[in-house]
Amino acid sequence: MEKFNSIERLSFNQITQDKWSMREAVEGCARAQIPWIALWRHKLAEIGLTETRRLVRDAGLRVSSICRGGMFPAATAAIRKERLDDNRRAVEEAAELGAEVVVLVCGPAPDRDIDSARKWVAEGIEQLAPFARSCGVKLGIEPLHPMFAAERSVVVTLGQATSLAEPFSPDQVGVIVDVFHVWWDPELYAQISRASGRILGFHVNDWIVPTPDLLMGRGMMGDGVIELRRIRTAVEDAGYFGPIEVEIFNQALWDQPGDEVLALIKQRYLEHV
Amino acid sequence: MEKFNSIERLSFNQITQDKWSMREAVEGCARAQIPWIALWRHKLAEIGLTETRRLVRDAGLRVSSICRGGMFPAATAAIRKERLDDNRRAVEEAAELGAEVVVLVCGPAPDRDIDSARKWVAEGIEQLAPFARSCGVKLGIEPLHPMFAAERSVVVTLGQATSLAEPFSPDQVGVIVDVFHVWWDPELYAQISRASGRILGFHVNDWIVPTPDLLMGRGMMGDGVIELRRIRTAVEDAGYFGPIEVEIFNQALWDQPGDEVLALIKQRYLEHV
Numbered sequence: 001m002e003k004f005n006s007i008e009r010l011s012f013n014q015i016t017q018d019k020w021s022m023r024e025a026v027e028g029c030a031r032a033q034i035p036w037i038a039l040w041r042h043k044l045a046e047i048g049l050t051e052t053r054r055l056v057r058d059a060g061l062r063v064s065s066i067c068r069g070g071m072f073p074a075a076t077a078a079i080r081k082e083r084l085d086d087n088r089r090a091v092e093e094a095a096e097l098g099a100e101v102v103v104l105v106c107g108p109a110p111d112r113d114i115d116s117a118r119k120w121v122a123e124g125i126e127q128l129a130p131f132a133r134s135c136g137v138k139l140g141i142e143p144l145h146p147m148f149a150a151e152r153s154v155v156v157t158l159g160q161a162t163s164l165a166e167p168f169s170p171d172q173v174g175v176i177v178d179v180f181h182v183w184w185d186p187e188l189y190a191q192i193s194r195a196s197g198r199i200l201g202f203h204v205n206d207w208i209v210p211t212p213d214l215l216m217g218r219g220m221m222g223d224g225v226i227e228l229r230r231i232r233t234a235v236e237d238a239g240y241f242g243p244i245e246v247e248i249f250n251q252a253l254w255d256q257p258g259d260e261v262l263a264l265i266k267q268r269y270l271e272h273v
Numbered sequence: 274m275e276k277f278n279s280i281e282r283l284s285f286n287q288i289t290q291d292k293w294s295m296r297e298a299v300e301g302c303a304r305a306q307i308p309w310i311a312l313w314r315h316k317l318a319e320i321g322l323t324e325t326r327r328l329v330r331d332a333g334l335r336v337s338s339i340c341r342g343g344m345f346p347a348a349t350a351a352i353r354k355e356r357l358d359d360n361r362r363a364v365e366e367a368a369e370l371g372a373e374v375v376v377l378v379c380g381p382a383p384d385r386d387i388d389s390a391r392k393w394v395a396e397g398i399e400q401l402a403p404f405a406r407s408c409g410v411k412l413g414i415e416p417l418h419p420m421f422a423a424e425r426s427v428v429v430t431l432g433q434a435t436s437l438a439e440p441f442s443p444d445q446v447g448v449i450v451d452v453f454h455v456w457w458d459p460e461l462y463a464q465i466s467r468a469s470g471r472i473l474g475f476h477v478n479d480w481i482v483p484t485p486d487l488l489m490g491r492g493m494m495g496d497g498v499i500e501l502r503r504i505r506t507a508v509e510d511a512g513y514f515g516p517i518e519v520e521i522f523n524q525a526l527w528d529q530p531g532d533e534v535l536a537l538i539k540q541r542y543l544e545h546v
Contacts, residue, residue: 112498118459147420149457150482150498160459184422186391186433209423211487225385225423 004229010269011036011064013203013247014043017258022047023055024258030059032262036243038065039097041090049096056097063099064243065140065176065201066090071107072124073117073154080120083107087128095135100242101200102132103176104141106155108148117154122164125173133172140200141165142176145184147214158182158191162198170198177235178203178247180218183226192234199240204228204273205248218248221268228272244273277502283542284309284337286476286520287316290531295320296328297531303332305535309516311338312370314363322369329370336372337516338413338449338474339363344380345397346390346427353393356380360401368408373515374473375405376449377414379428381421390427395437398446406445413473414438415449418457420487431455431464435471443471450508451476451520453491456499465507472513477501477546478521491521494541501545517546 012034014025022043029037037056044052044066056063069090074080087102094102104125109117125139132139143161144153155161161175175195180203182188192199206224211217221228232244246265253261285307287298295316302310310329317325317339329336342363347353360375367375377398382390398412405412416434417426428434434448448468453476455461465472479497484490494501505517519538526534 109498112500114457114498114500145419146457147418147484147487150480150484156457157459184387184419184429186430207423211420211423214420214484214487225382225387227385227387 005270007033007266007269008035009242009244010034010266011038011243011245012262012265013038013067013245015040015067016246016248016253016265017261018254020258022052026055026059026061028258028262029061031259032266034262034266035062036064036245037061038067038245038247039063039099040067041093044093049093053097062243063097064245065101065103066094066097066099067103068105069102069128069139070104070153073107073109073120075110080124084124084127087124088131091128091132091135091137094137099137101138101140101176103201104139105144106141106153108151109154114149114154121155125164126167129168129173138171138200139173140176141173142178142201143181145181157185157187158195159187162191162195165198174198174200176201176203177231178205179226179228179231180205180207183207183231188231189234192231192238196238199235199238201242201245202232202235202240203245203247204232204269205246216249216251218250220248220250220253220264221246222272232273244269278543280306280539280542281308282515282517283307283539284311284516284518285535285538286311286340286518288313288340289519289521289526289538290534291527293531295325299328299332299334301531301535302334304532305539307535307539308335309337309518310334311340311518311520312336312372313340314366317366322366326370335516336370337518338374338376339367339370339372340376341378342375342401342412343377343426346380346382346393348383353397357397357400360397361404364401364405364408364410367410372410374411374413374449376474377412378417379414379426381424382427387422387427394428398437399440402441402446411444411473412446413449414446415451415474416454418454430458430460431468432460435464435468438471447471447473449474449476450504451478452499452501452504453478453480456480456504461504462507465504465511469511472508472511474515474518475505475508475513476518476520477505477542478519489522489524491523493521493523493526493537494519495545505546517542
């Protein structure tokens with residue numbers, strides 16, 4: 001099948017090689033002929049928007065997404081307002097860089113009250129959506145794995161993310177499917193189908209056994225237990241044919257030379273995704 | 274409220290002090306006047322069923338559950354048959370010890386095929402249930418946290434566990450609610466309500482932040498973010514008034530003197546559960 005023999009949809013999420021500067025990441029992708037890159041804002045902040053845009057354009061890369069907005073819940077209205085302002089900046093950065101999507105990692109509760117935190121997430125998205133629309137940028141709600149519920153996101157299932165997105169037009173607010181976060185879900189395929197027309201990103205990596213660490217234990221595609229091609233097929237059946245980001249938090253990968261990591265990504269992507 | 278001022282429903286799950294032998298755990302509970310104990314089969318195996326029964330009876334303890342049965346999925350029919358035989362022994366042990374419930378930790382997939390593993394779980398429960406009924410023992414399906422999906426259980430939500438239990442009479446096959454495994458679930462309270470009349474056990478501990486370890490990172494009640502009393506109330510609204518097990522896998526607790534751990538459990542149970 002031709003579609004499995006091409007890297008034209010492959011996007012390198014730069015967190016996969018966090019030691020690389022923005023310049024190194026962009027040049028690495030160009031050398032490896034990887035057509036897409038997903039940019040993180042802490043890297044962007046190091047050299048600024050203008051320089052980043054120049055680097056990306058000169059390398060002929062396209063930006064699949066900006067990571068990340070979100071982090072909506074906070075104990076006070078003042079802090080929630082600050083977070084919203086920061087989200088607006090993320091949207092502006094995405095617009096400047098030609099990225100269609102800002103990925104929303106929605107944030108943890110500031111206390112034990114998870115219901116209130118979930119309401120703040122819904123409010124935050126409602127407040128951010130009109131601004132994003134005016135900038136031509138889409139918001140992608142990424143459910144995180146439930147093991148991050150206390151520290152990173154109270155949005156933990158694809159069904160929940162889709163429910164948050166549904167009040168909005170499907171081309172304005174949608175969901176991001178990251179296999180690491182959703183593979184375990186008994187409702188996965190039903191929820192991917194329900195999210196048809198609303199999937200704004202697809203992230204791949206793997207779940208390795210035994211799992212060495214909550215955050216830094218993700219694996220390279222093919223090294224774990226996730227049914228990658230099955231999930232990809234379901235996501236395509238739901239109408240998503242955009243870039244496929246490789247996003248792996250793994251210390252061993254961070255310690256390897258970046259060009260070797262990119263070569264391995266390309267190989268495993270063709271074999272397993 | 275009187276019900277929050279009593280330890281009459283408190284059960285000590287002996288894994289919380291894994292260094293203790295069966296005798297030490299039983300005598301520790303007796304000294305602390307904790308009325309219930311949950312027994313693990315690896316401890317039982319060390320001294321045998323007869324001696325365990327004698328110890329428990331002499332101490333005036335009641336056994337809230339036997340941990341654990343399950344582990345149904347396996348690559349070959351021969352291994353699945355062995356697992357079923359082992360589950361029958363767990364049921365017999367529960368009957369001998371006067372425990373109403375065998376806790377089922379359903380097991381991981383032997384490969385990447387999580388759907389087949391889930392079918393084997395359903396088949397295993399179907400095959401085990403008549404035998405359990407004939408022994409007067411109930412089967413409690415415990416959904417584990419999704420972070421254990423690859424290594425311990427393909428049953429990862431309360432809704433999924435309840436769906437597995439529903440083909441059976443509610444007094445024969447039910448579910449175990451362990452706050453650590455389910456607290457993150459956006460459907461938690463709806464699913465507890467759905468499981469009304471079918472809850473066979475309630476386990477408490479806490480989710481600590483930052484989470485130090487997947488398996489050994491559980492916290493003492495009150496040290497984390499779980500809304501313990503809210504969940505307890507929901508479980509009671511669903512008709513469960515049986516023993517409440519304290520089950521904590523935590524290296525720091527394992528390293529403390531057992532009697533101190535029991536004293537702390539009693540205090541935190543009264544304060545937070």
